[in-house]
Amino acid sequence: MSSVGVSKFEDLSAVPSNVTDTEPVLAVENLETIFHTQDGKVHAVNGVSFSLQAGELLGVVGESGSGKSVTMMSCLKLLPMPPAEIVNGSATFQGRDLLELNIQDLREVRGGDIGFIFQDPMTSLNPVFTIGFQLMEPLRIHLGMNKREARERAIELLQLVGIPSADQRLKDFPHQFSGGMRQRVMIAIALACDPKVLFADEPTTALDVTVQAQIIELVKDLREKFGTAIIWVTHDLGVVAGIADRVAVMYGGQIVEYADVESLYNNPRHPYTQALLETLPSHEGGRDRRLRSIPGQAPSLTAALTSCPFAPRCTQAHERCHAQNPPLFEVNENQQSRCWLEAEDSVV
């Protein structure tokens, strides 16, 4: 993405891009979200806490149904309520709890200070409006630009995400773009108002591998330029290894391991993380006869957690795992693991 370089944006790179231990831009505490369904409550998110420093990229990994997306959408209350209900927790952003904000104030944060990229670029854009209209909308809402200013800025944004002949493409409809190009448009929309935080909810899952690589490069590039803090939700451990500063591994609606990227890949502590890493096909040595998987199924979460949700699939599970849900243990200053094996009084 060497074509990226728009003079107007240069001054914005003054935002600190180094990860420091100062006040986090976003701090989520003990978030709990449930869904009311016909078959009872589904506890999708069970006490998730994480924090995001300015300019940091937090990777959130886990298999389908582990509550990754629901956690992110809960922060901005983007879930349909009902059936969803946020029963507990807080999401502190710029000194305010997003979950307590009234809808007016929350709307100012959405698309303004916090951008959101969704999984499927094929369906995330409105098919009957031009790209220009959809891109100019947040500019006019949050920055109060008039039509001409918004148009100029929209062209810059499209150039920024690497869409050629941007001023003509503003008039095009989403179906005239390829999947990768649409995701670039989504990224442009999310970045339109210089957000402090960017939620990327599986932004590359629906794209093929080469386009995936381009999008990852693009986000890396934009992050260096603007120092935006990013939460990157994915189920692809390889992607996270390449871009993240810290990683939160989710299982059963809670964070089971929370560590910086080196520690996580070199020294995974939680049995689930270990199992996940083992499923990655290796480049070295002979090829395995079969791809590896984790036996068993993800828990259905129809009740509040009373035991470790991973215990039924865990090779190292013992009595305590089936009786009590473990807390998050501090392994060292860079790593936390939600496993009874870390407990000092644990009998293994």
Add this chain to the structure above:
Amino acid sequence: MGSYAIRRLLFAIPTLLVISFIVFGILDLAPGDPTGQLPLTIPPEVREQIREALGFNQPFIVRYGLWLQQFLINEPLNLLEKTCDGTWCADWFASSETRLRVTSWSTRSPVVDLIIERTPQTLWVVGMSYVVGILIAIPIGIVSAYKQYSIFDQVGTFISMIGFSVPTFFTGVLMIVIFSVQLGWFPSVYDTTLVVNDWPSFWLQVKQMIMPVMVLALFNASQLSRFMRASMLDNLSQDYVRTARAKGVAEKIVLLVHVLRNSLIPVITVIALSIPQIFGGAIITEQIFRVNGLGALLINGIQSADYPLVQTLTFLFAVLIVLFNLIADLLYGMLDPRIRYD
């Protein structure tokens, strides 16, 4: 899009010719006799002479050919003559005395004149009921979908179920009993001879239109509001709605710009497709309120075996249906950028 429309119009010509032939054939095969309504005292020979005078004893294909010539060639020429009358081209088409017109057997008046005479009543009453129906249905559909399963939605569902399943001949009579007989608010019979030239006569016109329009509007609105609701619900759960909310768009704009624009595409198509029915007239409702529109004309024609009248009216409905099918397709292409006709 222009070339597509022209292609479709050209294709419509053979379609309509086939339709006219089939309609003519069905009318010919149907039992019935143009002299059937005449007094029984008329002797059979005279009846035979009347049939001969009407051309009823000619072979099928000759009668069909004559109708084609009268309706598709002579009538347009008459129209041209009328429009050119008194201008430089006045002599070009001036020979209407020698041109045979499609003539109604029972009234002996040219069918086209009859239709022109009846159209305004139908357009006013049935057309207005469509407009009112659409204006009621679309907001109800939007609110019902947005507040799905709310009390408003439940009541709306209940009323539209009643409106759709109770026939208009029942609601029509019920309204006459309540508002004309009991309360005496509105006249039960539509007076076609009323001339609107001042406020009191305009008010009379409104009063006599209210009941037939409301009966039909209730029926149309119940159908359309369900359709609107379903279309809104389809779109409310789409990903792009979440994107709009994530951009910080106000809920009203999300609903009335992002979702509505998408939801209206199928609804507008349905509305366009149902416009020919306005011209067809609401046969039953027109009968109940004595609105002598096109529907009443068609019923009279059928009852008196007035084949030229029935044939011409049916053919005109076919033309409208083919035409509005094309218009619906073109509208679809205009409203939905994903559809292009090239």
